[in-house]
Amino acid sequence: MTDVRSSARRSVAKPRLLGAVLAGAALSSCAVGPDYKPAPAPDVTRFTRETTASPGNGQSFTRGAEVAPQWWKAYGSKSLDALVEEALRKSPTLEAAEAAIRAADATASAQEGAFVPQVSGLSNSSRSSSGGAAPTNLFSKQLSASFTPDIWGANARAVESAEAQAERARLQLEAVRLTLAHDVVAAAIEEASLRSQIAMTQELVAIQQENLSLLTLQHSHGAASGLDIASQQATLAQTRQSLPGLERQLAVQRNRLTALAGRYPSREIDETFALSKLTLPKDLPLRLPAQVVEKRPDIRQAATDVHGASAEVGVAVAARLPNVTLSADAGTSALKLAQLFTPGTGFYTLAGTLSQPIFEGMTLLNRQRAAEARLDEAKARYRETVVGAFQNVADSLRALQADARSVRDARLAEAAARRFLNQTRTQRQYGGVSQLTVLTAQQSYLSASMTRVRAEAGRLSDAAAFFTAIGG
Secondary structure, three states, X not given: OOOXXXXXXXXXXXXXXXHHHHHHHHOOOOOOOOOOOOOOOOOOOOOOOOOOOOOEOOEEEEEOOOOOOOHHHXXXXXXXXXXXXXXXXXXXXXXXXXXXXXXXXXXXXXXXXXXXXXXXXXXXXXEEOOOOOOOEEEEEEXXXXXXXXXXXXXXXXXHHHHHHHHHHHHHHHHHXXXXXXXXXXXXXXXXXXXXXXXXXXXXXXXXXXXXXXXXXXXHHOOOOOHHHHHHHHHHHHHHXXXXXXXXXXXXXXXXXXXXXXOOOHHHOOOOOOOHHHOOOOOEEEEOOHHHHHHHOHHHXXXXXXXXXXXXXXXXXXXXXXXEEEEEEEEEEEEOOHHHOOOOOOEEEEEEEEEEOOOOOOOHHHHHHHHHHHHHHHHHHHHHHHHHHHHHHHHHHHHHHHHHHHHHHHHHHHHHHHHHHHHHHHHHHOOOOOOXXXXXXXHHXXXXXXXXXXXXXXXXXXXXXXXXXXXXX
């Protein structure tokens, strides 16, 4: 058995509790239960079956590199930087996480109080009479102290568990900060995507309106039919009909960004975002699996859960062992208040109590078994978290590779659709192509443009998801 007090301490020194810890350590011989040991990193060197190739098309991985603390600056947008920083300053979610840290630290400090004697004062005044006798007064002042030496390290393990919960709260703050930064970046990219989609739709509306005017002119000279005009009008109406939906999505996204910044909707943010103003992160730091285990907040949180559950086993084991309680009472009593501190009125009591659970209806044993089962559960949850985290990274790597190809193909398709549209518009002026061909060219261009916009936005978003997946 090993004394675990040093492992139960937080990284920040607490001078006010140093004496308490030393007193407890001096009177404690050992701490029962398992000593926590961090799980080794998984025996893997990559996230996918084969060595992950760089996405290409402007992006590459740097294996083993560390992530910049303000990773969102890789997008090269001062507006985005300002919004993320505002969210990290003002988010009520972060305020709640910080309050949870203070509560967890206070809980751990409260548990440390059991390392020192507990002292209380009692002041009593009474007046009594019996059998018709004259009433008498009794005044007493008393101090009582009790102390339970931490023989089996039960309190040390309880402190260790509380410290693990405090560490978990700090890691939760890290996780919230990482998630918040990702959400702001993703929402800004979605806003930029919607603005581009609206611009593309408005451009096509202008082209279709121009074509309708041309058809109307040609119809007046007998060069176009009424059916051609009707078909163009129907297509123009359908294109216009898509604008209100996109504008509604944009308004919702603006509200989301405002809320992420900790503001009310009536105080909407000033920043606006466009895809042309966002730079694609080019050099992506690809941490090694062991680095991800060390850095990802959710994995580290799962490790603190194992630590806390391990300490709780020690608490349950200690509850089944003999325990000693030392107590002392000292005071003075007198019939008159003025005589309380005169010689002969003092008293004291010293006592020691040894207790040993004998029969508890298997309660303590079953509590120990429950604590051991919770430790097994925490270990399994830890492995589950690591597996899920590695899957998350692998998914991000695959997405980035696919995005590079998707954006390249989408740009080629949009350029081809644009050439087709320009050619049909030119030839339509001289009646060289049918109205059906013109409508097909218009719809092909809109579809290709929308696909390209979504592909570029998806690539930017997947880069943010990658930074989050590797631990930010």
